[in-house]
Amino acid sequence: MLLGKRWASFLIFMLIFSTFYSQIASSKSDPYAAKKKRMSQKVRQMFYHAYDNYMTYAFPHDELKPLTKSFTNSLSELGNLKLERLPQEYNGSALTLIESLSSLVILGNNTEFEKGVLWLSENLTFDVDARINLFECNIRVLGGLVSAHILATDSTNRLTKGTYCNQLLVLAEELGRRFLPAFDTPTGLPYAWINLKHGVMENEITETSTSGCGSLILEMGALSRLTGDPRFESAALRALRKLWSMRSSLNLMGTTLDVETGEWIEFSSGIGAGVDSFYEYLVKAHILFGRDEFWRMFQPAYTAVQKYFRHGPWYHEADMRTGRATYWQLTSLQAFWPGLQVLVGDITAANSSHREFFYVWQKFGVIPERYLLDHQMLHPTEKYYPLRPELAESTFYLYQATKDPWYLQVGESIVDSINLHTRVEGGFASIRDVTTMELEDHQHSFFLAETCKYLYLLFDDSFLVNRNYVFTTEGHPLPILSSWHERLPEAYIPSNWTSVKSEECRKRASAMSQRICPASPNCRHDHEQLESVCHIPDTRADYRCLTDDDCGVDSMSCRRRSCSVAGYCGLWLS
Numbered sequence: 303m304l305l306g307k308r309w310a311s312f313l314i315f316m317l318i319f320s321t322f323y324s325q326i327a328s329s330k331s332d333p334y335a336a337k338k339k340r341m342s343q344k345v346r347q348m349f350y351h352a353y354d355n356y357m358t359y360a361f362p363h364d365e366l367k368p369l370t371k372s373f374t375n376s377l378s379e380l381g382n383l384k385l386e387r388l389p390q391e392y393n394g395s396a397l398t399l400i401e402s403l404s405s406l407v408i409l410g411n412n413t414e415f416e417k418g419v420l421w422l423s424e425n426l427t428f429d430v431d432a433r434i435n436l437f438e439c440n441i442r443v444l445g446g447l448v449s450a451h452i453l454a455t456d457s458t459n460r461l462t463k464g465t466y467c468n469q470l471l472v473l474a475e476e477l478g479r480r481f482l483p484a485f486d487t488p489t490g491l492p493y494a495w496i497n498l499k500h501g502v503m504e505n506e507i508t509e510t511s512t513s514g515c516g517s518l519i520l521e522m523g524a525l526s527r528l529t530g531d532p533r534f535e536s537a538a539l540r541a542l543r544k545l546w547s548m549r550s551s552l553n554l555m556g557t558t559l560d561v562e563t564g565e566w567i568e569f570s571s572g573i574g575a576g577v578d579s580f581y582e583y584l585v586k587a588h589i590l591f592g593r594d595e596f597w598r599m600f601q602p603a604y605t606a607v608q609k610y611f612r613h614g615p616w617y618h619e620a621d622m623r624t625g626r627a628t629y630w631q632l633t634s635l636q637a638f639w640p641g642l643q644v645l646v647g648d649i650t651a652a653n654s655s656h657r658e659f660f661y662v663w664q665k666f667g668v669i670p671e672r673y674l675l676d677h678q679m680l681h682p683t684e685k686y687y688p689l690r691p692e693l694a695e696s697t698f699y700l701y702q703a704t705k706d707p708w709y710l711q712v713g714e715s716i717v718d719s720i721n722l723h724t725r726v727e728g729g730f731a732s733i734r735d736v737t738t739m740e741l742e743d744h745q746h747s748f749f750l751a752e753t754c755k756y757l758y759l760l761f762d763d764s765f766l767v768n769r770n771y772v773f774t775t776e777g778h779p780l781p782i783l784s785s786w787h788e789r790l791p792e793a794y795i796p797s798n799w800t801s802v803k804s805e806e807c808r809k810r811a812s813a814m815s816q817r818i819c820p821a822s823p824n825c826r827h828d829h830e831q832l833e834s835v836c837h838i839p840d841t842r843a844d845y846r847c848l849t850d851d852d853c854g855v856d857s858m859s860c861r862r863r864s865c866s867v868a869g870y871c872g873l874w875l876s
Contacts, residue, residue: 368729423469592787691752
C-alpha cells in the first residue's frame with residue numbers, strides 16, 4: 303500500500319515537473335509566448351462580446367446597433383436578402399453570421415460554426431426582389447459562403463458526419479448565377495447594381511468603380527473551381543481584362559468608369575477607396591490560381607504606383623493621364639497596402655508606410671477615415687472610424703514576415719484602443735468623430751470578419767500551421783491548392799530567381815514565392831536575401847547605358863538606378 307502511494311506521488315511529481323519543464327522550454331523557444339497567449343485571449347473576448355451581442359439583439363438581421371441594442375438591415379444598401387422560414391415582411395440576411403463563420407473556425411469554435419452553417423442552409427434564399435451592390439455582395443456574402451463551404455468540407459471533420467451536404471455551395475452557386483446578368487454589357491464590365499430576381503433594372507446607373515469591376519476574380523474564380531461551371535470565372539476575368547486594357551500609358555487606372563461606354567469618369571486615383579482591392583486581387587489571384595497573366599498585370603501596375611503615387615512613406619493620389627499629384631491625403635483604407643507589399647516581398651517599403659499609419663493611430667487613438675497630408679489636419683467631414691481592419695491586417699502580415707516583436711506591441715496598442723474607445727455594453731460601436739470620440743450606433747460585420755480575425759491571428763496563428771491560405775479583401779480564407787492551378791507558377795521575372803538549398807528541401811524560390819503565405823513553411827529560408835517584385839532589369843545585360851532611361855530598379859533596395867558619367871548603371875545617387 304505504501305509503495306502504491308509512493309508510486310502515485312512519483313507520477314504526480316513527474317506530471318508537474320514535465321508541465322513546468324514544457325513551459326520553460328516553450329518560453330525559451332518563444333520569449334513572447336505568454337504575451338501572445340494573454341493577447342489572443344483578450345481578442346477572443348472582444349470577438350465574443352461583439353458576436354454574442356449580435357446574436358442576442360440583432361440576429362437574424364444584418365448588423366448590430368450596439369448603443370441601442372437593436373439591429374439594422376444594412377444590406378438594404380447592398381440588397382435585402384430574405385429568409386425562407388420567417389415572415390414575408392422580414393428583409394434581413396444574417397450578414398454578420400455569414401461574415402463570422404470563418405472567424406469562428408479560426409477561434410476553434412466548431413460547435414458554433416456548425417450551428418451557423420446549418421441555420422443558413424435551412425433559411426437563406428436569394429429568390430427575392432432586391433437591388434444589391436455587386437461588389438459588396440460578392441466580397442461579403444458570396445465570399446463568406448464559399449469560404450465557409452471549404453472549411454466545412456476540409457479534412458479536419460469540423461461538422462457532425464452526415465449533417466452537411468454542400469448546402470452552402472448550392473447557395474453560393476445560386477447567388478453567382480444571379481450575378482451573371484450584371485456582366486451583360488457591351489464592354490463586359492459589370493453594372494454596380496443588380497436586382498437578384500429581375501436582373502439589371504431599366505435605367506440602371508452605368509457608373510462603377512475600378513474595385514467594383516476588378517475585384518471579383520477570387521470569389522467567382524473559386525466558385526467555378528468548386529462547381530465546375532466556368533461562367534463565373536470567365537465573367538470576372540473578362541471584366542478584369544477589359545479594365546486592364548483601359549489603363550493609361552503610365553500603367554495607371556482611374557477611380558470610376560462607365561460600364562457601357564468603357565470611358566473613364568474620374569481620372570484621379572490612388573491606392574485607397576475605389577481602387578484598393580483591384581491591386582490586391584491581381585497578386586492574390588496569381589497566388590490562388592497560379593496564372594502568370596495576373597502577375598503580368600500586377601508588376602507594371604505596382605511599379606507605376608511606386609513611381610507616381612509614392613512620396614516618402616506616404617501615397618498621394620494622381621491623375622492617371624499625367625501622373626501629377628491631385629490629392630495629398632491619407633485614407634484609412636490605404637493601411638492595407640503594407641500587407642500587400644509583404645506578399646510581394648517589399649518588406650522595407652511596407653515597414654516604412656506601416657509605421658506612419660501607426661503614428662497617425664497613436665496621434666488620434668484610432669485611424670480617421672481621411673487625413674489631409676498637405677494641411678496636416680483631419681478632413682472636416684470624414685473624421686470617423688468605423689472599426690476598420692486594415693492596420694491590423696498589415697500588422698499581422700508584417701509580423702509573419704519579420705517576427706519582429708515590435709508588431710506585437712502595435713497589435714496590443716490597437717486592441718487596447720478599440721477596447722478603450724469603442725467597447726460598450728451592447729458590443730463595439732463605431733466612432734463618429736475621432737477628436738471627441740463620440741460614438742455611432744453601428745457595429746459593422748467586417749469587425750468580426752476581419753478586425754478581430756487579423757488581431758487574433760497576430761497573436762495565435764495556429765490555424766495557419768501547415769496550411770496555406772489567401773485571404774480575400776473581406777478576410778475570408780481560400781486555400782491555395784495545386785489542383786486550382788492551371789500550372790505551377792513560373793519565374794515571375796527570370797532574373798529574380800534565387801537558388802535555395804537545404805537538407806530538408808531543394809527548390810527554386812523568389813521573393814514572391816517566399817512571401818505568398820503567412821503560415822510558416824516547412825522549409826524555412828530565414829537567412830537568404832530574396833529579390834523584390836519592384837526589380838526592373840537594366841536594358842543591357844552588361845549594365846552599359848547612355849541615359850538614365852537605360853537603367854532599371856535595384857532588385858534588393860527598390861531604388862532607381864542611374865547612368866554614370868562612365869556609362870554604367872548603378873546606385874550612384876543618394
